[in-house]
Amino acid sequence: MPQQQQIAQTATANSGDGIGNMTYEQREQLREVFDAIDRSGRGFIPTSKLADIVKLLGLSKPSRETLEGWISGIDPANTGKIDYSRLEHFISLRYDEADQKQEIMNAFKLFKPDAKDAESARITLADLQRISTHLGEHIPDDELREMINIADIGETGGVDFADFTRVMRKTGLF
Structure with a gap:
């Protein structure tokens, strides 16, 4: 053939x-x-x-x-x-x-479940503390702040959806 x-x-x-x-x-x-x-x-x-x-x-x-x-x-x-x-x-x-963006959005919402508009929301120190406690992990606040500082390219004091997306893609999670 x-x-x-x-x-x-x-x-x-x-x-x-x-x-x-x-x-x-x-x-x-x-x-x-x-x-x-x-x-x-x-x-x-x-x-x-x-x-x-x-x-x-x-x-x-x-x-x-x-x-x-x-x-x-x-x-x-x-x-x-x-x-x-x-x-x-x-x-x-x-x-x-579009499918990948939706999957990343769903992951972002795990940190910000009450956010009305995830694209304008920011993951804060309080969000990371809540997740850490929920998972039974004790991560010192200075380490959590460092995580935010590394991801927060725009220096907004929190991790917005664009920052989160960049981190997820850079780490190979998406």
Whole structure:
């Protein structure tokens, strides 16, 4: 069997679970969006539609800088267009990022369970003392303060969600 046929069969066999964390429904929705934009059936769409597609799929709206980086990544030859396969791979990565952000948010909320908006909350010395006590560990306050100082890049007196995310990724926990 030629190698191209083997690759095609493998791709078809593995497509049931989706790419990354994409579900069948997400892939179907993406296909519908792609086809609606590619009305002529040429097999590609303009990269200028990328922000609209991300928004339609319910993913976080990117900053202008992020969007420009995404476009240069999916269209390195600067053709101004993207085919479905590249778009599906790109969107699967965005879903993976969204899932990971939610997992980190859930971990952050373990420290700040009463926070209404975790993205504006900060983990403080009192939070670390509470967790330490809950776990039956005695960690001296000066060590807890040092943990906060190391993580608190913005020197806000607490560990915000961005600091927490950076630490979690740097330590390999996410």
